Amino acid sequence: MGNWIRNELCALTEENLNLLLDFKIPGIIVENFIPAETCERVAQRLRETAFDNYDHLKDIPVHHIGLCHNQWAHSEKPIYFDKKDQAQQVIDEIYDSLNIDPVAMVIDALAQTGRSVGLFEEPGFGQYFAGAFRSFRGHGRLHADHAPSHIKQPWSVTEISRQMTWNIYYSMLNTGGELVIYDTIHTAANDHMKVPGEYYFPYEVLEREDHLRIRPKVGDLILFNTQNFHEILGNTDGHRISQTSFIGLKQDGSLGLWS
Template sequence: MGNWIRNELCELSAENLDLLLDFKIPGIIIEGFLPRETCDIVADRLRAMTFETYDHLKDIPVHHTGLCHNQWAHEDKSVYFGKKAQAQEVVAGIYRGLGIDPVQMVIDAIARRTGRRVGVFEEPEYGAYFAGAFRSFRGHGRLHADHAPSHIRQPWAVTEITRQMTWNIYYCMHNSGGEVVIYDTIHTAENDKMKVPDDYYFPYEVLDRQDHLKVRPKVGDLILFNTQNFHEILGNTDGHRISQTSFIGLKKDGSLGLWS
């Protein structure tokens, strides 16, 4: 018997967020979170930019703009935080003239609809993390799970969380491919041993069951899911699949913190 009580994306509410944190639903959606016209402008600007690679991950078909913590999590903390100001400057340029701050909009929407305290994660002595990286997929993002306490060996504020989710706003989706597939199998210390050696992904044998939800996002949608559920991004065959994203960690006091 599976964990999910519903196999669909649900509306954002306090009850559904609790269910998502408890692995009882596959995800949450707010359709049309950003207007299509705004997304098209942002997508045009992003397609004109040079995205960076994830040098620490082998053969992953995704590039990014902004700052991604997992790329620097095993360096001195000053390395990651030393890159934050430049990343924020780049993102401000992407938003120029649009009068939007999607990261703050996500924070406000979650806080308003769930009653939880929400903000950007802070690291003692260093300040706020960066949140809201842009990612461009071209190809298959293989089966994996994301959980900072399991995957980061050094002590950071984000390794003290009790649950981990993600949010994504989609700026560009082409005609085929690019679906996110969320599986009703939870990452654990035991199944972590099945990870492909020296790589980021897992074989399908890690799955407890075949129960899953395949979602093809629409431009402007906001989707949240639990990254401790195994998930993959199917191959995008005809161009960019661009989203903006950060992780969301559940702190021990019940509040939520964002970081990329």
């Protein structure tokens, strides 16, 4: 018997957020979170902007704009935080004159469930960056994201008890690009199955066939628990671009965002 009590994306409510944190549902959706016209304007600006690669990972088919903590999590802390202001400036320029702040909008939406929500902070350094853009082309292989498991140095984000993510989709591919979430939770017991030297796992790690396959729509906000194994299906055409960050559940029950 699996963990999920419903195999579908659910509305953003206090009850459903708790269920997601407890691995009882595959995800949450807020449709048309950003108007389609605004998404098209942002997508056009993004297509004209140079994306960086994840050079610390081999053969991962994703590029980004902004600052991604996992690239610098094994370096000295000032290296990451010295890059934050410049990364935020790039994001602000993409939204120039559009009068929206999607990261603040996500924080407000989550706060409506009754939890305290804000950007993650590192003592002595300040707030983390949140809200990177990511562009996928190709197969984002089966993996899970969980800072306490993957980061060996002491950062505030390694003190969380659960990890989720949010994504707002600005551009989708003509074919492919589906998100697939599996009803199998990453744990210390299955971590040894990770392909040596890679970021991904073989399908043998999956404990059951239960999964949800999602083709996101432009403008939608989708949240899911990144401790569930997941993948992005392969594609070669068009642009699949989203804005995203992780969401960590702190020991006091509050939520913190970081990219």
